[in-house]
Amino acid sequence: MVKENDHDNDPLQTLMNYYSSWYRMKRALALWIRFINYLRGRRSTSKLSVHDVREAEVVLRRSQSVDFASEIRRLRSDKPVKVASSLRQLNPFLDSKGLLRVGGRLRAHLSANSHPYILSGEPCYCYGR
Numbered sequence: 001m002v003k004e005n006d007h008d009n010d011p012l013q014t015l016m017n018y019y020s021s022w023y024r025m026k027r028a029l030a031l032w033i034r035f036i037n038y039l040r041g042r043r044s045t046s047k048l049s050v051h052d053v054r055e056a057e058v059v060l061r062r063s064q065s066v067d068f069a070s071e072i073r074r075l076r077s078d079k080p081v082k083v084a085s086s087l088r089q090l091n092p093f094l095d096s097k098g099l100l101r102v103g104g105r106l107r108a109h110l111s112a113n114s115h116p117y118i119l120s121g122e123p124c125y126c127y128g129r
Contacts, residue, residue, distance in 0.1 A: 029056035060117060064100050067120035072100065092118055 015032065019025035030052040034044055044052075065072060071081050075094050081087055091103030093115075101115040 026053050026056045026059070029059055060119070061097075061099060063119060064117075068100055068118065072098075075100075087118065090118065 030048055071085055071087050074081055081092060092100050093103045095101050100118040102118060
């Protein structure tokens with residue numbers, strides 16, 4: 001796990017801060033992962049696949065685990081988010097993959113439109129496509 005003061009030395013954090021677009025950052029990370037796999041001897045096709053880009057969405061989980069560690073810890077132990085938390089008004093919950101989403105009155109039907117992922121406002125990867 002990377003310490004908060006070690007973000008300057010963390011290549012993943014550098015990549016996340018470099019791109020101003022969530023979409024471009026995911027694609028760059030997917031290419032980075034493919035390159036690492038290539039160096040390890042795992043060959044792949046020349047074009048990025050949907051699977052490659054979805055695999056890169058692990059960044060979302062990492063981002064949330066760094067930015068909202070205490071909230072995730074409380075939700076995993078079936079406790080409500082603290083009143084002092086900035087997420088309290090969003091009624092957050094963890095989906096089946098363990099990712100933070102904005103809550104609402106109806107949680108039976110999960111979709112990105114009705115329960116979007118929660119991202120920190122600090123890094124630039126949360127703005128647009």
